Amino acid sequence: MNLHQFRFVQEAVRRNLNLTETAKALHTSQPGVSKAIIELEEELGVEIFARHGKRLKRITEPGEHVLKSIELIMREVGNLRRIGEQFSAQDSGTLSIATTHTQARYVLPVPVAKLREAFPKVNVSLHQGSPDQVARMVLDEVAEIGIATESLTQYEDLVTLPCYEWQHMLVLPAGHPLTKKENITLEDLAQEPLITYHPSFTGRTKIDLAFAAKRLHPRIALEAIDSDVIKTYVRLGLGVGIVAEMALRDDGTNSDLVAIAAGPLFGLNVARVAFKRSAYLRNFVYKFAELLSPTLDRATIIKAMEGRKHADEI
Template sequence: MNLHQFRFVQEAVRQKLNLTETAKALFTSQPGISKAILELEGELGIDIFARHGKRLRRVTEPGQQVLRSIEIIMREVNNLKRIGDEFSQQDAGTLSIATTHTQARYVLPSPVAQLRKRFPKVNISLHQGNPEQVAQMLIDEVAEIGLATESLSHFEELVTLPAYEWQHVVVLPASHPLAQLERLSLEDLAIEPLITYHASFTGRTRIDQAFAARRLKPNVVLEAIDSDVIKTYVRLGLGVGIVAEMAVRDDPPGGDLVWRPGGQLFGQNVARIAFKRGAYLRSFVYAFAEMMSDRLSRALIARAMGDDAQDYQL
């Protein structure tokens, strides 16, 4: 019984039982993987996979138990590597961050710069995706820390903590009639062509829920994942934009666009920071989380990582 066998079983499940793709992912041969899995099953005295001929068809019931144990073993192996990295290379290494475009563009630059100043030997690797992809990158240990607004708290494999609150804003050309109003209503917006985020990004769920609660059907003419793209199309006159407030904070006053707060229309959103449950966090990971939010501390994060029951809210 060895780690190679465990890795082959784990990757086979990730590749939906396709051993050809498993071999490609692990840079080895398909016959070698098949042999190693059969040897592990022989040692355990059970079938991890049900087969049809040479093809894997499904994970058996005892195989599910084996997979859970393998997950724990491989997680602890990765933790051992991180412990070794931390104590052999003090304050050095790579911090991998999974996040959405909005967070990467508008929120992370300041804490990333602070981290580089405090830990000059730490390199940063940014991975961008939608919230579900951010969660999966944490689960697959592609990233150590994740940041997003939607969905992160829905994954049992993750520990999530609230980092900060934010609201949407309505972005308009300065010449638009609604720009003359200081306070907008959902009824004002429902009759306008709207440009906002794709359904899985940046608090879009709250926007849809707000209109639905008033039995209004918004006319969303364009969806995007990038706030800058939304503002570009607003400038072109395609419609009224709804973006995260972070996307307008640095816009100079008196420009061609104006914005109005939307918190009273769409409510407050909570950006959450996430870690894989049971993972070993290096010192600079804790430090980066503290730089992200003054609500977070090493003690709080350590307590959350060791507490399966606590639900942390703002």
């Protein structure tokens, strides 16, 4: 048995048992993938996949156990590579970060710039996606660290830590009637067309739950994944915006809008960082985590990686 066979099996599972897609992803031929998997099965004496003709239909019971072992082996192979990189080039390499648009646009620029100052030979690769995509990129080792608010705690093989708390903000054009109210309620907002995030992004779940708890049915006029898009449509008068407070930094670009804290209405959110369980983290990964939050020191991360899945303290 060899690592090529393990990779073929792993990728076949990732590609929903489609050998054509598996071969494309691995830049090889479909017959070659099929042959390698069969040879591994023959060597192990068990079928990893049940078949219908030449097609893979499902993972067998012994196959599930084989996949768990392959996952452990391939994880350690990745760790060996990172250990080699760490000690052959202590201050160089690539830091791959998976995150959402809001984090990439408003939170990460300063930590990334400071990391580049500390490690000028380290390149940074940003991968943007939905929270579920962020989690998957960390699990698939496309990224070493993931940063998002939703979904990260739902994955068994991710270790997550709280990074910082944040609240939503109401964004209104100057002169909007709600800007004159001392205390805006959920009932007030339910009467307005709302412009906010897509349900899988940036704390949208908290917004929906707050309205549901009051048995209110808000009018969502527009959903987006980009805070700047939300603000643009607010300026056009399409409705009241609900955005993350990070998107309202004091840089002069939001001076035409009125921002009102909505934490009392929707509660606080926690942005979290995620690492793949048992991954070997290089020095500059720890440094980047420290730049994100003073609570993310090296000792805390190591303790979390060795212990509980998700740490809740912040």
